[in-house]
Amino acid sequence: MKYLLGYEIGSTTIKVALIHSEDNLVVDVVQYPEHDSTILSKHSGWAEQHPESWWQDLCTATRSLLAINNLNPREIAGIGIAYQMHGLVLVDENKKVLRPSIIWSDSRAVTIGKKAFKDLGEKECLENFLNSPGNFTASKLRWVKDNEPEIYDRIDKIMLPGDYIAMKFTGEVQTTISGLSEAILWDFKRKKIAHQVMDYYEISEDLIPEIVPTFSLQGTVTAEAAEMSGLVTGIPVTYRAGDQPNNALSLNVLNPGEIAATSAESGVVYGIVDRPKYDVRSRVNSFAHINYEDNYDRIGVLLCLNGAGTQYGWMKSQIALSGRHYEDMERMASTVPIGSDELCVLPFGNGAERMLDEKSINSHIMNLEFSRHSRGHLYRAALEGVAFSFVYGMNLLKEMGLEVDILRVTSDNMFQSEIFSMTIATLLDCHIEVVDTTGVIGAARAAGVANGVYTSLEEALSHVKPSIIYEPRLNHSRCSQAYNLWLSHLDKALFDMPSYANRPEVLRSKNEALKATITEKNKELTAVSMQLYNKDEFLLEIKDSLKGLSADLSVEDQKKVLQRLIAKIESKTDSDKDWESFEGQFDLLHSDFFKKLKSDFPKLSVSEAKLCMLLKMKLSTKEIANQLNLSVRGVETRRYRLRKKLQINKELDLEEFLDRV
Structure with missing residues (x-):
């Protein structure tokens, strides 16, 4: 067997790469469809896709690759899968999809995640999960539970997009620790499933698939999958990972201090650390890297920009003349000076931005003058807008202690643009190494590790070398001036422009x-x-x-x-009526204190509830004695009995317990 297959399940297209395992060289890369895949958006902020369409497009791309290269599928030694992160796929006990996948750019669960972050405790979430539950997979599942209970009740297993594709190949329903971490269902402190999140969202652990290692024999191609894809039965699936950890792998970014970046549909910077790190405002996210399982000490810190490549693609399809390519847009943009003659573009038009505290400010074009600005100005301003967003985000990573000296990027996205790359390199005073590889090629190479085609991950990635290096060669003062103007418009959009809520x-x-x-x-x-x-x-x-x-x-x-x-x-x-009236007024001031107390401890008497109220008000024992017409000793006796009835641990103060109610 001489070949390895890699797949990348994106939200715009499916890619498949073929690697010749003996010399580790790329034979071919095919994608389908050539145009962007459909994203369903029934409401503002929603983004869904049919998982079945991913599989159908994958099969079409695979058959095309086999035909173009006249390849005998029996020569394929393994399959690796990379996939769009944070998506939610639901299947019933017959492995049938129950609803369209809620994908990464969908922002419907933002409010749910924010509430969970507050209720679970911000410190607890950051120290254990390295993230707020936010708009990630677990919060999306809770949205389904709340809004589509008839579907939720039929769920047998929840999966990420890569888990679904692996299931279609092998019939096995599985996931990985890395996948669970991106769903905010992995506890880094305890090194196990995040039961706190599951209990809070009332999600049964039975919905979690079997956990398998990232590099492992995860099943083999079934007869049904072989017939649909053009492959043969028995080919092992040996690797799966989210697109950003996988992109870092493809660039040989595996160890602390190394940083990868990409700017395709979304823009991402992904740096490796060897201990848990988090941002107290959760503007960046930390997940288990592809080699986390070795020693539980490789964590990827991820900065995501939803509106990066999607915005520039919109410019091409909506602004550029028919038949124009990105190379044509680059040539026109290069005739425009740094700063685009004060034309500014904010690229945040693809849902809530984590980097901006989950705000959806949309995209904006500022200072457009019809007599002054051309298409070239729009193209350069769009490129600079995304570049400035990267700089803004990487400054957050610097605050967390990550050094940005060398940025390693793939060759199939916006980093092909010299304007884009040089703007980032100049403002950050760093070098950008462009490696002639892509995520889908990395997935193919990774597939050869678990089945012994390569002796190690290092051997599999031995051909990863930079083909272009961008240095900080633009005029720094002009770049800084343009960046500061862009920052002023970002501040205005964040604090002055009306959001949906306003x-x-x-x-x-x-x-x-x-x-x-x-x-x-x-x-x-x-x-x-x-x-x-x-x-x-x-x-x-x-x-x-x-x-x-x-x-x-x-x-x-x-x-x-x-x-x-x-x-x-x-x-x-009417003491009962007066007390009920008082309870209602007290609940208004103290967040439904009595309602929660009665719900958790229905056997409490009215006198015990009154004592709880007085303790909640921080009254002293003497003051409580006066209020209840008791002696100080009588109050202490009632406190003791109340502790027993509430079953409070000896280490916890009664007042502290009541503060948590």
């Missing part, structure tokens, strides 16, 4: 709801005030009645007067 129609709706709430609360306040006034009037009436008790009255007549007063007091007293 659109007029949304604000009107919010205002109407707030008005209704205020009106209702005013009614309640008026009612409470009236009750207090009536209570005062009543007390004065009682006082006058008591003053009117004459010593001349017989004991029997005095008893009658007192009995009438007692009856009157009882008619005005």
Whole structure:
């Protein structure tokens, strides 16, 4: 067997690479479809694709590759799979897909992830998962549970896109630690599945597939898969990884201090560290690298820009004249000075940007003058806009302690542009090494490690050498001036321009709801005030009645007067109703404290609930004794009994426990 196959499952196309294993050279790379694949977007911020279409396109690309190269599939020794990260694929017990995949650029779960980050505890999430649950796979699954319960109830297993493709090849439903980490379902501190996230989202561990090593025999091609793809049965699938860890592998970026980058549909910078690192604002993300399993000490810190290559592709399809290629756009852009004569483009038009605190500010073209700017200005401003985004993001990595001296990139994306690459190199004062390889070629080479075609990963990647090196040769002051202008427009978009939440129609709706709430609360306040006034009037009436008790009255007549007063007091007293009213007001101030308390501890008595309330208010034991008309010893006894009823650990203070309710 002389050949290895690599696949890359992207959101725009499927690529397949053929490697001759004996000399480690690339035979061919094919992609299908040639145009961008369809992304379904029923609502703003949504992005879905049918997993079945990935498989069909993969089979078409494979048959094309075999035919073009007149290749006998029996000579193929292994298959490696790279895939778009963070997607969610759901299958039932018959391995049938239940709904379109919610892919990486979909931002519907942002709110769910933010709430989980707060509820689980930001420090807990960052120290254990190195990330907020954010808009990642686990949060997308919770969205399905909340919004499509009839589909959720039929789920047998959840998968990432690469897991699905491997299943279509082999019939085996599996995943990897690296995959679980990108779903925010891996606990780096405990080195196991993140049960805290699963419990919080109420996700059963039964939905997680079998975990297999990244480099391993993960199954063999079935007869059904062979018939559809043109391959033969028995070819082993020996590698799978997300596209960004895999891209780093293809560039031989495996060890601490090494940094890879790409700018295809999205832009990514991916640096390797040997210990858990995280950003306290979660603007960058850390995941298990492809060699993490060796010693649990190789972690990739990932910076992602959703709107990079997608924006420049939009420029080509919507602005460039028909028949123009990227080379033509580069030539036109090169006639325009650095800074594009103050024309600025923000490239963030592809959903929420993690780097910008999950804000969706969309893409903007600023300072466009019809008498001054040409298509060439638009092209250069677009290239600079993406380059400036990279610089902005890599400065975040520098804050985390990663050095950016050498950036290693593949040759099949925006880094082919000298304008783009030189702008980044100049502003960061670094060298950019362009390696004549791609992610799909890396996947093919990686496929040869687990099945013994190569003795090591180092041997598999021995041909990875730079073909072009970009140095910081542009005018630094002009680049800095252009970058600072771009930064000022970014700040304006972040802080001044209306987001979706601040659109007029949304604000009107919010205002109407707030008005209704205020009106209702005013009614309640008026009612409470009236009750207090009536209570005062009543007390004065009682006082006058008591003053009117004459010593001349017989004991029997005095008893009658007192009995009438007692009856009157009882008619005005409804302690249960008053307590319920107080509970409601207290809950408003303390985030539904009593509701949570009753839900978690339904057997608490009213007196015990009152004690909890007074402790929540941080009253001293003496103050509580005065409120409850008890002795200090009586309060301490009740505290002791309350601890036992709440089953609180000895190490935890009662007040601290109640603060968490």
